[in-house]
Amino acid sequence: MKITTKKIFIILMMLFMLGYASYSNIIARATNSLSRYILLGGILLFAMIANSDKNLLLKIPSKVPPYMLCWLLMGIFALSGFARVKFGSLQIVICILFAFVSGSNDKWVDTALQIAKFLLFVFVFFTFFFFVFPRLYSIVTGFYGFIPDGTSRGAYPYRAGIASHYSINALNISILLVIVAVKYISDNGITLKVHKESAFDFILMMLSFVALLMTAKRGVLVWSILAIGIFYILLNKGKVGNIVKILLIAFALLGVLTILAENSQIIARVFDRFRVVGTSEDNSSAQRVAMWKLALSYFKQSPLFGTGFWTYRGFYSENLSAEYSVNGKHTSIDAHNVYIQVLCETGIVGFVIYILAIGFLLYRTIVLLWSSENNPKARQYLSLSLALQLFYILYSFSGNCFYDMTFFYYALAMGITYSVETRMKNESRQSKLSASRSTIRELYHSDDMNETVREKIL
Numbered sequence: 001m002k003i004t005t006k007k008i009f010i011i012l013m014m015l016f017m018l019g020y021a022s023y024s025n026i027i028a029r030a031t032n033s034l035s036r037y038i039l040l041g042g043i044l045l046f047a048m049i050a051n052s053d054k055n056l057l058l059k060i061p062s063k064v065p066p067y068m069l070c071w072l073l074m075g076i077f078a079l080s081g082f083a084r085v086k087f088g089s090l091q092i093v094i095c096i097l098f099a100f101v102s103g104s105n106d107k108w109v110d111t112a113l114q115i116a117k118f119l120l121f122v123f124v125f126f127t128f129f130f131f132v133f134p135r136l137y138s139i140v141t142g143f144y145g146f147i148p149d150g151t152s153r154g155a156y157p158y159r160a161g162i163a164s165h166y167s168i169n170a171l172n173i174s175i176l177l178v179i180v181a182v183k184y185i186s187d188n189g190i191t192l193k194v195h196k197e198s199a200f201d202f203i204l205m206m207l208s209f210v211a212l213l214m215t216a217k218r219g220v221l222v223w224s225i226l227a228i229g230i231f232y233i234l235l236n237k238g239k240v241g242n243i244v245k246i247l248l249i250a251f252a253l254l255g256v257l258t259i260l261a262e263n264s265q266i267i268a269r270v271f272d273r274f275r276v277v278g279t280s281e282d283n284s285s286a287q288r289v290a291m292w293k294l295a296l297s298y299f300k301q302s303p304l305f306g307t308g309f310w311t312y313r314g315f316y317s318e319n320l321s322a323e324y325s326v327n328g329k330h331t332s333i334d335a336h337n338v339y340i341q342v343l344c345e346t347g348i349v350g351f352v353i354y355i356l357a358i359g360f361l362l363y364r365t366i367v368l369l370w371s372s373e374n375n376p377k378a379r380q381y382l383s384l385s386l387a388l389q390l391f392y393i394l395y396s397f398s399g400n401c402f403y404d405m406t407f408f409y410y411a412l413a414m415g416i417t418y419s420v421e422t423r424m425k426n427e428s429r430q431s432k433l434s435a436s437r438s439t440i441r442e443l444y445h446s447d448d449m450n451e452t453v454r455e456k457i458l
Contacts, residue, residue, distance in 0.1 A: 081309025
């Protein structure tokens with residue numbers, strides 16, 4: 001990869017973006033407020049420079065698509081909660097603006113994806129590394145000053161890897177799985193026959209899947225697999241044969257994992273986590289139901305415009321933290337269902353805008369994907385954007401995607417679709433202009449055109 005000035009800024013953009021997304025909680029402990037402003041601002045600044053042209057640092061399109069308008073409105077909702085959670089509000093706004101400034105062209109996407117794959121693979125690598133060398137995990141705990149959650153007090157260090165929480169490790173691995181699986185499927189379809197040029201993606205896909213199983217994080221495992229499956233069905237326009245193929249592969253994979261679970265503690269642990277869902281053994285299920293009921297109860301008090309952005313955390317602290325917090329931890333958390341929390345905090349008005357934002361973007365991505373059969377590069381980009389959107393939409397039913405690091409990856413998908421749409425519109429406009437010029441040229445040289453008309457054209 002030839003390094004140019006533009007690519008350097010794209011690399012810096014992705015380093016700041018994924019670094020902040022993965023370590024924002026650690027950055028909050030280790031730095032002052034000014035440093036965090038600089039890091040967040042750096043994402044936007046580097047994105048602007050990476051997408052600037054010779055004359056303008058920021059090129060604003062003449063026509064902004066509906067999904068970007070809706071997301072800009074959601075940014076206003078986020079800013080309304082600045083006094084409550086300032087960096088959370090800024091995080092959302094920066095992500096939306098990142099997508100907005102990235103829409104001028106798609107030249108940044110290739111480099112950005114390569115950097116993302118490299119940075120996300122680090123989490124896969126250290127998941128395996130601490131499985132093999134668990135004693136070295138003391139370096140990580142010494143650096144953080146605490147034992148990351150999800151490791152059973154350090155007994156299973158590989159679940160969190162070098163992340164500060166096993167959920168963060170699992171999310172990053174799942175995003176890598178989606179990226180490489182989409183690339184592999186786009187090039188080869190669903191097949192185990194590996195072509196030489198796709199061998200690296202296949203190996204990376206398998207490693208990511210195994211590492212994700214090792215984290216024992218059931219939510220992102222299910223949502224990432226579902227996102228990949230639905231993407232494949234939509235890629236092929238919902239043909240029945242492909243739906244059947246996906247179902248057969250799912251049953252076959254489940255069967256293989258069931259057999260392996262008898263001899264693998266790691267896979268058996270994953271099955272155990274699914275087995276206890278909804279039972280008294282699974283405290284998280286009961287907690288989620290309680291959180292959803294709490295959010296809906298406050299929504300009823302202010303149904304039109306909601307209770308205010310970020311207010312749910314206060315409601316949880318007042319009503320549920322005493323029952324569900326462990327050793328004083330997690331006393332102020334989100335609802336673990338984005339749709340219910342958005343409804344609670346922004347009311348019907350904000351909820352409708354939010355649904356339109358994700359709906360318009362998803363619809364436009366699918367339309368562009370289906371019309372890009374003769375444009376392999378655009379098709380590859382849109383495929384990835386579609387899969388990342390599906391992951392975000394599905395994970396929002398059980399996670400806090402709009403309010404946490406997951407929104408950075410959704411913003412990446414948003415920026416990809418917006419940039420491809422801009423590119424395709426420009427190409428279509430240029431094609432029509434060329435066709436018009438060609439028609440005029442033909443008429444000019446035709447015998448049917450008199451000299452008076454020729455002079456007017458000149």
